[in-house]
Amino acid sequence: MNTPVAVIINAGAGLGYCAQFQQQLHEKFAAHGMLADITLAHSGTELIEAAQAARARGVAMVAAGGGDGTINAVASVLVDTPVRFGVLPLGTLNHFAKDLRIPLDLDGAIANLAHGRPARVDVGEVNGRIFLNNSSLGLYPDIVRDRERQQRRLGRGKWLAFCWAALAALKRYPFLSVRLDIDGAAHARRTPFVFIGNNVYQMQGLNIGERERLDSGVLSLYVAQRPTRLGLVRLACNALMGRLAQQRDFDVATARELTIDSRKMRLRVATDGEVTIMQPPLAYRIRPGALTVVAPR
Incomplete structure (x- = not known):
C-alpha cells in the first residue's frame, strides 16, 4: 500500500x-x-x-x-x-x-x-516568527533588502546584486546600537551585525557554520566587534553562506531566551534569509523539540 x-x-x-x-x-x-x-x-x-x-x-x-x-x-x-x-x-x-x-x-x-526516522528538533522564534537556521540584524538584512531591490528594478541576478549591495554597505560602514538582555544581565553594544542561531554553530576548522546538533535547547548569540570596512564585507559573505568568522571577531553567548532592544522604531530582521520589519524589543526564544523531521537513520 x-x-x-x-x-x-x-x-x-x-x-x-x-x-x-x-x-x-x-x-x-x-x-x-x-x-x-x-x-x-x-x-x-x-x-x-x-x-x-x-x-x-x-x-x-x-x-x-x-x-x-x-x-x-x-x-x-x-x-x-x-x-x-x-x-x-x-x-x-x-x-x-x-x-x-x-x-x-x-x-x-x-x-x-x-x-528515515522521525526526529524532534528545536526551532528558534523571534516575536512570533520561527527560524530553523538563524536570525540576524544589521548588515545582512540591509544587504538582502538592497539585493532584492536591484533584482526587481535592474533585473540583476541574485549573486551580482548581492555583490553590488555588499559594496554599497562597505561605503556606508553601518553600525547598530542595541541593548542585549541575556539571563537577566544587560549589555550595550554598537555593532554592524548580530547573529542568533538555532542551536550552536561550530566556529573552527572546516566545520565553520555547521551545527553538530539541533536538539540541545539553546540559542547561540554572536555579536560582531568593530571590524574594518573589508571585515564588514567578509561578515556579510559569511552570513550569506551560513558561516561565521573566527570566534575572536565576536562576543559569543548561549541562552534559552534573550531580548534585543534599540532606539529605532523599526528593525529589519532576517530569519532564514527572509527579511521582515519588526518593532523592538525583539524577544528571542528556543522552542525545544517543536518540529518533527524525517532524518537519516
Missing part, C-alpha cells in the same frame, strides 16, 4: 518546474512506495496555504522542496503538531538539510523520506 505524502514545491523560483517535472516526481515517490500529492506553489502565501490544507486533511507527512526560505515557510505551519516534516533540498545553500545530514540529491532525499 502506498504511503500518502503531501509534497509542496516552490515553483516560483524560476527553476523550470512544470507538469513534466511533477510527473517525474510522482514516479520517484512511487518507486519508494509513496503516493505523492504534489502542489507547485508560486508564492510564499501559496506555500503556507498548501501546508495548512495538508495539515487540515490529517496528512501524516508533509515534504517541502526549495531553499531554506521555502523550508521555513512550510515548517512554520507544522510546528507543535505530530505531522512529520520532510525536506527536499532544491535551493542553493540548503543549510537545514546539510545540518540534518539529509542527502542533497533529489533521489537520495526522497529515499530518506521513505526510510
